[in-house]
Each structure stands twice: as C-alpha cells, then as structure tokens.
Amino acid sequence: MLSALDLARRVESGELTPARLVELCADAIAEREAEIGAFVTLDLDGARRTAAPPAGKDAPKVAAKDLPLRGLPVGLKDIVDSADLPTEYGSPIYAGHRPRADASIAALVRRAGGNVIGKTVTAEFAHTDPGKTRNPVKPSHTPGGSSSGSAAAVAAGFVPVAIGSQTGGSTVRPASYCGIAGYKPSFGLLPTVGMKCVSWHLDTVGLFAAGIADVAFAAAAIAGRDLRVDRSPPASPRIAVLRAQPWPQASADMQAALDMAARAASGAMARVKDIQLPPVVAAAFRAHTTIHGYEAARSFAFEYDRHRDKLGKSMRELIETGMKVTVDAYDDARRTASRARQALAEMMSDCDVILTPSAPGAAPEGLRSTGNSTFNRLWTLMGIPCINVPGLADDSGLPLGMQVIGRFGADRATLEAALFIESALARRK
C-alpha cells in the first residue's frame, strides 16, 4: 500500500515529484486493475498533465508540490460530480453523464493539491447493488460497499488517498473488509454538495488511506483543519468497549478480535471499560432505517418516476419501502435520533471513544453482496466520527476492522485514539 504521509514527506523533501507519484500509481494499476476493477474511469494522462503543468503564463501560481496534499493521486467515488470525467452514480440511468461542475469535495481535493486520477466504482447510487470490484486481499471476496472502488484502490496500492461516502456503513465497512483506514468525519465537517444525495440527514463524505496517520493527514489537508496525528505520540485514551449490540452479534472471529484490541489498548496503558447502550440509543438504530427510506424515496423521485425500469432491485426496494413510511413515523424517527444524540453525549462524557467491531465479521465470499451495515448505521445517524482501525485478521488472512467512535466535533481526539489502538495492535505482533 502507498502511505500518503510517507509519499507527501518525500515530495516535500524533493525525493519524489508529483509526476513520479502518478507513475507509481500507474505501475500498480497496470499490474492489478484488470483483476480488481476499482475504477469506472481512469484518467492517467489527465493526471500526468496536472502533475507536470505547462510552464509559462498558463502555469499555476502555486505548484501542487507546495500545496498540503503535495500532488498525491486521489480516487473519487463515482457519486462525486466531476466536470472533467464522467459521473455515472453506478446507474445505467446516468451512462456517460458529464456534470457541469465539480462537487465541492472534488474542488477541495484539487485546491489542497490532490491529483484526481479517476472515478472509483460505487454500488448503484451508493446503496447495495454491487459493482465489479473485488477485494484486493482475496479477490474471491467482496471489498464491501458502497464505496467499493475507493477502498479497493487504496488496499491494492493504486492510490494513497480515496474519497468515499457513508449513509449506512459505506466507508467503515469496506475499510474493514479491505484492511485499511477509513474515516467518516462528524456530520457536516466536509461538504456533500455535488455528491448524489441519498439521505440528507445521513450522507457523509468518507476518506480512505493506508493507515490512521495517513487518513488524518489527508483529512487535515482537505478540510483545512488541525486533524494531523503524526507529529507527536497519541495521548492515552479512555476507551469504552461495546460488546453487546442491539442488533445481530458479530462473528466469533470478530468478537475475539475485539477482545484482542481491548487487551492491546489496555496493555498500552489506555483506560478501558465495558459499556452498554441506553435504550433510546438502541431505538435510534431502527430510526436509521425509517429516515434512510423516507429521504431516499424523495431524493430519487425523478429516477423512480421516470426511469423505474432501470433501477436495481435493492434501490427499488429502498425507495418503495420509503414511500410507505408515514410523515408521522419519519418525524418520530427524527425526534428519537435527536434524543439519542443527547443520551450518547452524556454517556460519553467520561470516555474519549467507543470501541466496537466495524462489521459483523470479515468480508463475505462472492461479489453478489457488499456485506452488512448493521454495525455502522446507528453511528452514522448520530453524526459522530467513526474510524476503521486496520491491523487484525482471521486465520485465512481476511481483515477484521475495529471501529473507533468519538464525540461529535471531537474528530482530532478520535483520530488520535484510533492511532493509539493501531499502534498498540502493531506492537503486539
């Protein structure tokens, strides 16, 4: 895998150039993209032009190598509008669609000195009908979804940074399945403007990179916020371990991995205790389904009314289920979510993060399902930062991700705690 932080430092020191970074990616892509299928659209020539812009009066005032992202190649999930490349949302309805403008996150990536090299595969409309992508760790298994291509592109070493999104579990789950860092920031920290909307109360931009320090570095550069965690050792966090979920339990392997992560953190001098969720927070898990469906039925009103026959099975189900949700049920679900956010904030007043599995288990075999988002939905609805910490695996080598969940707006502390746990797991080996 390509470490964003390491590559950026080498550009900063003059050891590498943005143009050389593109070739590093191009080599990795040439070797494995045919097998993995992470991209819908690749634009290596465009990336080469961006990396080595013409001299003279057309040259940009600030070279990419002097900007925070140092010219790092970036993959954009294909629900992010881009003016230079087609954007198809994983749907035949939008075959060949070329938006007039970049989404805000695409423009912010470029503004920070990122070099967009292509659009990555998304499940249809960021839901669950899968694309072609395979898991780089074991290609007979799903990479997870819906940000399938972004997670796989980072795991396969095609790009050091990729942008995804999360409405249910579309960032944390594929990061867990692919064994990389995935970060869903606090709701609203990064703009979703110009990303295909599923649910306006849930959609969140997500980021992928090799490790926690890498994803924090990329997020800091793109958001223009103090989120880096690589400059000093992380403080010892207070960790609340959540073992019993109000939804179907994790696999035995995953439960064992959680025990191992809790022990490693405790061994590294973190304060670790077990917690249980208050009933209103558990109720909010069901509220996610109500809000998701109700809003998707409205977000996709055009597609449903005009192109119903081109919608996949699970998108139709999502929309049709959402059309049956009454406004009273929707309003109730929003009130439940609001109460749950308060209860959770109170519960977390004496801890820094919650530690719990990122997914029910390792990536399922086959490409027909992208796996299950039960371990992620509640936290997405709560709007709080969630990070997948890589480092553990089952006996067959498939990754088992640990989910670190912080307080709203405390993204830096959450990233720091995630780094602490990642380091503790690394030392264990």
Next chain:
Amino acid sequence: MLSALDLARRVESGELTPARLVELCADAIAEREAEIGAFVTLDLDGARRTAAPPAGKDAPKVAAKDLPLRGLPVGLKDIVDSADLPTEYGSPIYAGHRPRADASIAALVRRAGGNVIGKTVTAEFAHTDPGKTRNPVKPSHTPGGSSSGSAAAVAAGFVPVAIGSQTGGSTVRPASYCGIAGYKPSFGLLPTVGMKCVSWHLDTVGLFAAGIADVAFAAAAIAGRDLRVDRSPPASPRIAVLRAQPWPQASADMQAALDMAARAASGAMARVKDIQLPPVVAAAFRAHTTIHGYEAARSFAFEYDRHRDKLGKSMRELIETGMKVTVDAYDDARRTASRARQALAEMMSDCDVILTPSAPGAAPEGLRSTGNSTFNRLWTLMGIPCINVPGLADDSGLPLGMQVIGRFGADRATLEAALFIESALARRK
C-alpha cells in the same frame, strides 16, 4: 392574483380543467410578462401537453386533475434543477445548462399534480446580484430577492403557486415586497436535493401563493403533510410581538404596520404580548453571516476556482469573505446557533408565534438592489417556520408584510396563526 385553493376547487368540481388553467396563466403572462420579467424560461406548450396528455396507452394512470395539486401551473426558481428545461442559476457560467435530472422538489411538484410552466428569475446563485424582474405592484421598484421571479409571477397573477428558496431572506422578503404569502417551512421539511447549494445549514425550499390558505394548500399537497388551514376557522393564537431587533430598525411605516397588525390580532381575541430576544439569540444573528460565508466559499469552490471572472461582484465578496472565516469561527458560530435554538424554544414555550416585520420597510425603488435580509437571517438559521402575511401597505400602495414565526416542526400551527392574522387584517378594512 390567482388563488390556488379556489382554482383547485373549481377543477375538483369540474368547472375548470387543467388545460383551462394553463390558458388563464398564458393570458396573464401575455399581458404583463414583457414588463415584469418573471421568467427565465417559459414552456407554455409543454404545460399544454402536460395538461391535456394524449389518450391511449401513453396516457398517465392518474390524471393531474385527480392529484392533490389538480394540475395547477407552478413556476420553479431557476436554481431548481429541471431535466426538461434549462437551469442557469442566474449565472453566465451555466448559460444553457440542462441538468440530467429534476431536483426532488420539482419531481414532488409533478408527483402532486403540479404543472411546471417555467423557470423563474433568481438573483445570481440565489444571492443578491439581481435579475431583470420588476415588482408587479409598482414596476419601478424591486420585487425583492433572491426568489424575485417566483414572487413576481404570483403577484402578477401569472401562476397560482411558485417555488423559491431561502438562505437569508429570499422567500419572506420578496413575498413582503410583492404583497403575497410566502412560506419558509421548518428546515428539512422539503428536500433541497438538486437545488444549487449555497449553504447546507441554511438553504430551505420556500413557497409562494396569493394568500395564506393558498400557500398552506400547496405545501400540504407537495409535502404530503397535514398543513391545510382552509377547512375550519383558525384557533386564536398566542402571539409574541417583537418590536426591538438586535439589528437596524424597521422604517416608521413598517413599525406602524406592526402596531396595526398586533392591534388587529388582539381585537380578534388573540393573546398578544411584547417580547425581547435573549442575548444568545441576538448573537446568533451574527453567526448567520459566518456560517453563510464559510459554507458558500466551499459550495462554490468549483465556480470560484474555474470561472472567477464570470462571478458577479457580491458573489465574489460572499465567497472571498467566507474564505477568510477560520474553522474555529465557523465551529463557534454553529455552537452559538445550537444554543440559540434551545433558548428560543424555551422562550416560545408559552406562545405559538412571534410577530415581527418581514423586511425593514416597503420594496426599495430601483432594480439595482433586491433589498435587505436583516429581518430574516436569524430565523432562517434557527430553522423554524416563517411566513409572510400580506394585507398592509404604505400610502403609496407598496406592501408591508408581517412575519409570523413558529416553533420548529409546528408548521401547521404557524400557518394557522398566519391565517388568523391575515383574516384579522382583512376584517379591519
């Protein structure tokens, strides 16, 4: 003006047809559109086809006349994406732009049986650089903005219903200036998906119609919510009159109009008392500017980075001011807004609505400014329902609108209180 409720009832009874409604609008448009300039794009032929669809197997399963909006012609602000008509956002950057999909609100209008007859003039990107539209009450004056064309189209009798938006005061102010009902619902009640985004914490869909019962009828049909207020007389509301603002005061005419409205409501047996805003709510007024700028600088990152020379003066100022807002100032502003929402909810626990002016005064003369949103910004940030009640005017006949502001989610009660005040003012004459 065309009453949406009256026309819908006449279609329901068989006295009118959707096709006849289009011709009523076409006649009014033929008479005055050249002078008023409410539309960017008119599609009367498309509206005629929608109103009288072909018979046979292509015929829609449910005729427009049997749907809630009964085939009523509707104008859409030109920041609302439409697949059948160009959508230019009031900007030369988007000349001739044809979106691939309808915005959710456009699809919901059609789903409810509305007949979109055209796109209405917006100030550039729903900000303040004005379009061509004149005030139908007095064409030497501004209609207000940024939903200039939608307000003018209703006031001129071109359409019974129009869709606008509000980020600062873009619905309530033009409704006040044009002497019609304008309704900004609770934040999130109607989807902004597919509308050009300025600020994701502020942008709200707005509706225009002749009177309060009309706008409530249209909102009920489009939102699928129990918002109609025409079926029984409104309950007598508890009204809190806000005379002293933490921003520059209203004109003498407007202050006299507020007195008159408060007296009329009191005379009609409403409980009326004066209030003052708690300091944190007043502080939130300044927070609006911070949030608006910070988010606009990100929403328009593509336009600023790629087409800066095609941006109007006030858009550039908004973006450049927003680029200077620090993340700390932005986070502080959001926390202030959050505290203010709580303080306001407590303050309003013993009243149904706040009554205050909709604008500093009547529509200013000339077309170079769309007027001032100081009386609206705070309430937009609070996310609570705001309604312009028409019925009063200055000596020259220019309308002076009253703003009725309700509790979050209590949209029906707010519409009912607005109807109560509208009726009280009507009886006064």
